Amino acid sequence: MPVLRLEKVNARMGEVVGGKAANLGELLAAGFRVPPGFVITTDAYEDVCRVTDLLDGLPNSAPEIRERIRTTALPPELITAITAGHEELGAGPVAVRSSATAEDLPHASFAGQQDTYLNVVGPEALLDAVRRCWASLWTDRAVAYREANGVEHSAVRLAVVVQRMVDARTAGVLFTANPVTGDRSESVIDANTGLGESVVSGSVTPDHFVVSGNRVTARLGDKPTSIRSAAAGGVETVAQDSEVASIDDEQARELAELGRDVARHFGAPQDVEWAIGADGVWLTQSRPITTLFPLPAEAEAGLRMYVSINVAQGVYRPLTPMGVATLGLLASGVLRELGLPAPGVRPEPFRSAGGWVFLDITRTARNRIGRAVVPRLMAAGEARTGRVYESLLADPRFALEPGVPWRLWRALGRFLARNRIPLLLAGVLRDPARARDEAFRRVEELRSDLAAPEPATARERLETARHALLRATAPRMAWVAPRMMPILLLGRLLPKLTRATESEIHVVLSGIPHNVTTEMDLELWSIAQHIGPDVDDLAARYRDRSLPAEVLCGLDEFLQRHGHRTAAEIDVGVPRWSEDPDHVLGLVENYARTGGAGHDAAQRFRECADEAEVMASEIVSRLPNRVHARIAAFLLDRVRGLAGLRELPKYCAILGIASTRRHLRRIGDELSSSRRISDPADVFFLDFDELSDVIDGNDHRDLIAARRETHKRELRRKHLPRLLLSDGTEPETQLAVEETGDGLRGTSASAGTVTGVARVIRDPVDAHLNPGEILVAPSTDPGWTPLFLTASGLVMEMGGPNSHGATVAREYGIPAVVGVTDATTRITDGQTITIHGSTGTVEL
Known part of the structure; x- marks a missing residue:
């Protein structure tokens, strides 16, 4: 039927009547007051317009398509059906509204993209309005909107809703x-x-x-x-x-x-x-409302406060469901190894929504210890998050609980005693070389454990994947992490302990040795310098093994050693460099070109280390008290010798996650070949228990399809809240954007001033940065850091002085400002900007 009465329409008929009409039919069926009307279906649109022929026959010209549709004669039977429907409504004024099949989707509303005509009087005007609605599917704005939201033009069809006109007051x-x-x-x-x-x-x-x-x-x-x-x-x-x-x-x-x-x-x-x-x-x-951020399912009553783990980890994209499950399981394992309560498959405060991961920190806002400690931790890791958190402390809904939190003090005391934190600090400071050697020995032990022989069956592989997280990775992380905590604390206290400025300490903390991430980047730089002037088609030449032997051997060893890494690497659902080395090869190609042009990242790193030593000596030399000077020299030496180990806990985590991914991929291959899932990658859209069900023969394909749609929708999301309340409020929206008179304000992360061309990059894959350009990014994790070798400066929307990007920027000696709200939208790609790392400002 080309025409349907509106009351006969329901949500299952979206492909026939479009999103708007389907929703109106649902409202009518539920008893809401909706003006009576009828729908001219998408079948009528296809019959009249022959969309496929138009698309095939025209040079992608929207104006020509619109004109043809507006001048197309309607079939007599369709005219009769429309006229009859109009007469049933009383033949009075009507509203004629477009209703597209790609309308009111979970990720895009298409609001206002097609046309509406109001107070249409008479049958001729009605027929003309119908044609104009059809033609509005091909306006420039509608075409651009579909392209921006990844909707195929040929897949969209248009229905038209005709309703009795409401003479609205x-x-x-x-x-x-x-x-x-x-x-x-x-x-x-x-x-x-x-x-x-x-x-x-x-x-x-x-x-x-x-x-x-x-x-x-x-x-x-x-x-x-x-x-x-x-x-x-x-x-x-x-x-x-x-x-x-x-x-x-x-x-x-x-x-x-x-x-x-x-x-x-x-x-x-x-x-x-x-x-x-x-x-x-x-x-x-x-x-x-497609723009609202998804909310975690909450079992606890009352208003809750969540802090984003994605922001803290510099992952500006949603995790796959298995990525969330893996992260939760690993976190629980580490907490149990440290003697902290963590029953189940994820820590109690762990929350997720749409692949975005949060921690419930409500209790910290309601006790004095939390209010004192959390802002300081946030200031180091993600500065603006700390300011947003503090803005909530006056909210009566997060009022302080009465009394002294003795239970928290006791728990902290037990943790310090069980893990011998004071003794660890003394031992690490007494013999840093031994502490380093022992830490790296644990990492090599983990590599050896994870390289165990492959299990034979899907069930065995699933248990081995869990073992990789709980039995192999978690104990090593729990061993390394407490030994890093005192050093990180000392690093934050250095300005007070040595009477130095923040900018001076930034210099001292540049060129830090023993950092697995910076050493990885410099190793890749070294390989690139052996390629020579011919750097074209590097990826193809690597695959067909036609590169110089020294380069091939270096790349093979690099991928064997570091192939477990990638951007957004905390997500087990994301392919590793070893699976798809094209990103690494693109970096090598860029390094080879920039190295040939005279830029030497390795030399710059050595110069940073030399400048750090000179600055440390200057700080010590101006202290008038000899005892104080000796203490300052001791602390500066120890922090420089040990701060590089801060990457090791996460490095261990990524080794375990990559090993888990390897087993899950094999499971996916087996389940796909036996047709229990549609695609091997479907395993990453289940959690461990659900995957176990599939191995046992249960069918979860509908669940997988729904989660894939959710993941696809959330990948399009451009905004990620630092803090979120359980009623959906994003508290940051109530804070003013921080600006200077002629630019933006953030947090100082690495000292220095630089002027250069801003290169706005939202995804490091296939991104290139020429020497002298300033990297402007939402956030960064280790998968981004190879770009730092050619950057002259860094601006990040997220992060604090101790966030990953800030630390690496200091180690490479490039000025950095972090926590700059909306930097990737307020700074234009190619714009010349000046960043002042010492003051945390960006001049536009």
Whole structure:
């Protein structure tokens, strides 16, 4: 049937009636007031427009497609069906709305991308409006939007909704959650008198209402005009008094309550269009709010506070479900090795939503110890997160719990005693060389354990994958981590202990030895310098083994030693360099070119180490007290000798994760060949218990498909909150963006000033950075650090002085400013900027 009555439409018919019509049919079936109407289906669109022929026959020209559709004659039987549907509605004025099959998707609403025609009068005008709706599928804005959201043009079809026109006195948009702060407990209403077109189109600043519980906060907009139905058809703009509110507080509460009912029906926050006519409120559209950040499922009552692990680890993308499970299992294993309570497969505060991982830190905000310690830890690791956290401490919902937290003190005492932290500190400081040797010996032990013979069956491989995390990796991490904690603490205290400035300590901490990540980068640089002037097609020449023998041997050894690494490496679902070496080979190609042009990263690193030694001597020499000078010299020497080991706990973790991935891939191959899963990589969209079920013969393909869709949607997300509340609020939205008079402000991470061309990079894969360019990134993890060898400076949206990117920047001696809000959008690629590492500012 080319025409369907709206009340016969439901959510399962989206491919026939489009997203808008499907949602309207759902609302009608649920008893909500929706203007009666009918739908001209996508079958009619295909019959009339022959979309495939148009796409094949035209040179990708949207204007030509639109013109052909607007001038196409409609089949007589379709004209009859549309006219009959119109007469059933009383043959009066109607609203004609586009309803695309790619509309109201979980990741993209397509709001306003296709056209709507209001107060259409008469059958001829109706037929013309239908054609114009079809043609609007090919406007420049609609084509660009589909391309931006990865939607195939040929896969999209258009239905048209025709509804009885509501002669609205007032209309607008209702969000059942606050789209700016994310707060699910607030409803936000934008309204104006007349038709809702003035609100939706943005032609006026509407009245704005925020409804929280029974409280209504109103802000009248600048709305000098209103759009109303014209007597002869179409609409007209009329003048009005901006000072008169379009709705009162009681109407705002009623709309908010209606919106909550709609959201409950669809099971997700909604963006609702509404109109108030002489006979009450009508709903004219409802779609999901696609921009809200997903929330963890929460078992505990009350408002909770979550801090992002993704931000802390510099991973600006969602993890796969198996990646979340692996990280949780490994964290539990480490905590148990340290004698801390961690029952189950993930730590109790561990939360995840859509592949984003968080820690519940609510209890830290409610006791004095947490309030004293957490901001300092955050200031070192991710500075702006600390400021956001502190802004919440005045919230009465996170009020201090009465009394002294003796239980926490006792737990801390047990932890220090069990792990002999004071003795560890003394031993490490007394003989740093021995501590280093022992730490690296543990790493080699882990490599040996993980290289055990391959198990034979999928069941055995699954148990071996768990063993790699809990029995091999966790004990080594638990051994190394406590020995690093005192050194990191001393590093933070050096300015006070030595009476040096932060900038001077940044210099002292450059050129640090014994860091597995910087040594990896320099090893790759050294290999590149043996390639010679011919660097074209390096990846192809490596695969066909036509590179010089010295280079081939070096690359083989590099991938054997470091092939477990990659960008976003904490996710077991992400391929390693050893599986896909093209990224590494691209870096080598870039290194070879820049080295041939005179840039020497290895020499620069040695110079940084020399400058650090000179600075340490200067700091010691100006101390008037001989005892103080000797203590300062001792501490500076020990921190320089041991700070490089800070990468080892994570290095161990990535070795274990890579080994787990190897076993999971083999399981995926076996299950795929026996048709129990569709693709070998499906194993990364299950957790360990679910994968065990599949090995036992259970079918989880529907679950896998749903999780793949979620992962695909979240990969498109461009914003990641540092802190998140369980009601959906992103507290950072309530903090002002920090700016200087002519630029941006962040946190000092590595001293120095540099001016250069900004290179904005959001993914290190296939990225290139020429010598002298300044790297501008959301965040970084070890997979990014090879880019640092050619960068002249670093600007990051995330991070603090002790975050990974900041530490590596200091070690390479490049100025760095971190925690710069929205740096990748506010700094333009190719723009010349100046960064002042000492003051934490960026001049634009």
